[in-house]
Ligand SMILES: Nc1ncnc2c1ncn2[C@@H]1O[C@H](COP(=O)(O)OP(=O)(O)OP(=O)(O)O)[C@@H](O)[C@H]1O
């Protein structure tokens with residue numbers, strides 16, 4: 202009985218711990234670069250959660266969600282500049298709210314065009330709108346500022362509670378505050394009548410019509426809500442970076458939020474949070490280490506689509522029942538073996554990829570390449586031979602551990618079935 | 623005379639060059655239980671699609687309580703008090719059983735596009751969800767996803783969604799198809815109970831069920847109604863025996 206009631210509150214406890222961690226993080230990692238990264242991740246979490254209102258909740262695959270993030274970001278920059286010219290007496294702290302409203306307005310405008318359809322047609326229209334907005338961002342110089350973008354100074358206007366947003370740490374807490382508020386509101390939205398009907402429309406738009414609902418209107422309202430929170434994220438980005446450029450609303454940015462949400466797990470509310478954190482960290486750390494980081498990100502995406510379509514959150518959820526039944530430890534031996542063999546394969550494959558990248562793109566740097574902790578001479582056939590050998594052997598070893606993992610899961614599932622009433 | 627709950631006038635439907643519904647006129651009195659029988663491919667489901675707005679008719683009119691609803695969208699027709707079930711289960715597969723029923727209730731209880739209240743804390747809706755769960759015998763499976771229900775439970779949920787909103791005209795397309803004998807009995811009792819004071823039109827192959835439940839019966843053959851009447855009138859009808867009962871009746 203006790204373990205059951207703990208299980209029921211586990212979700213709330215995890216959320217509470219996550220918020221506490223977000224608040225304490227600047228104390229735990231007191232570094233300036235870390236703070237910059239944490240601000241970026243906070244904004245990305247809000248953006249990815251807003252995207253999942255479309256993808257996970259309403260079943261709409263959008264290729265243009267950065268449009269609402271970017272347009273609202275530009276709107277926020279212009280708003281802050283107005284405040285700076287003493288034309289608006291509002292604190293910059295609440296600019297994300299207005300950015301959200303701008304996002305919702307653009308959501309209404311473009312949503313009317315795109316949400317009449319779903320599936321492939323919706324996806325194509327979202328892409329067309331994204332290209333349209335990206336193209337106009339290069340033409341409408343006064344709003345988008347051309348190639349260099351538009352800048353602002355966030356430390357203007359009336360202050361609230363003495364917060365002038367000069368130190369970065371204040372901006373971080375501003376992001377945490379708006380982020381937590383947005384996440385709670387978005388979660389609440391999933392549990393309202395409209396939020397439930399969005400899920401119903403995702404599952405079966407036809408049947409939704411026969412119980413009185415217009416799937417188009419449900420999709421449109423969902424779209425507007427999603428664009429609102431993308432706008433909040435865009436407003437936070439405007440405050441954080443004090444600059445917006447056309448890349449913020451590019452299709453690349455839209456693709457990035459799609460990949461994050463998918464890898465995190467679109468079927469679970471917290472999936473995009475995990476995806477935003479993991480992918481941002483990968484982007485931030487790998488891009489310094491290797492020029493091939495986009496390739497690795499792409500590979501991760503492909504692997505997720507093929508082998509873990511429910512994302513990281515789906516993998517977590519899969520492990521919860523055995524954890525509650527205290528049989529999860531049966532997986533450890535096979536997981537360790539598989540991880541060891543998988544690492545051998547990964548090391549070989551990464552070596553091959555990096556050597557290839559080096560000879561094709563960085564040949565001017567000479568034949569030497571730092572791989573992991575060793576120096577590799579890419580002109581030596583031996584180096585290539587070893588890399589190929591490690592990759593091939595690693596793969597065969599890795600492949601042979603899969604049945605072990607499968608067997609362990611079968612064992613666990615049969616135990617779970619027996620334990621079930 | 624009282625306004626008929628449902629009146630079809632010279633209803634037609636062509637798919638390309640083939641005429642599937644070829645001039646159907648039918649008047650269903652409020653409170654009546656009306657069965658539609660007919661051989662496979664006669665156009666029974668198509669007729670339901672025309673009434674409920676899934677397809678626009680090629681000709682003719684449909685009137686609900688005297689108001690013309692021809693060509694309206696399914697949602698508009700449903701809001702005027704007509705609900706239906708489908709021959710092939712048409713559920714929300716990734717929602718649980720109780721969420722399926724809750725969704726079916728939201729519009730009719732007036733919550734519509736509301737986003738400022740908790741969907742699962744609406745006491746009026748929850749009470750009705752419980753009622754439908756009990757009536758359909760799905761209480762024990764309330765948290766199961768509709769997509770993984772057994773066939774019989776999916777059929778029960780299909781009926782549950784159709785009746786949940788309390789529409790006063792209910793169309794059921796072969797509600798007992800594929801059910802065992804005891805499940806059929808239970809389902810028929812359920813249908814009888816929930817349609818008290820309502821108008822029911824149902825397609826049904828099981829003649830025992832039809833003669834037991836229906837006040838009147840229409841026989842649809844090749845897109846045309848060849849006879850309408852009480853059970854005994856239909857049994858006695860020469861046209862029906864020639865066209866249908868003599869062969870299909872014994873086959874089923
Ligand atoms: N969308 C469509 N396009 C073309 N033909 C169709 C379409 N829908 C149904 N038909 C045809 O219309 C005819 C009647 O189909 P319908 O499903 O209405 O029959 P039914 O009486 O319900 O049969 P059953 O007893 O098998 O359910 C069939 O010949 C079918 O092939």
Ligand SMILES: [Mg+2]
Nearest residue numbers: 666667668709
């Ligand atoms: Mg049919």
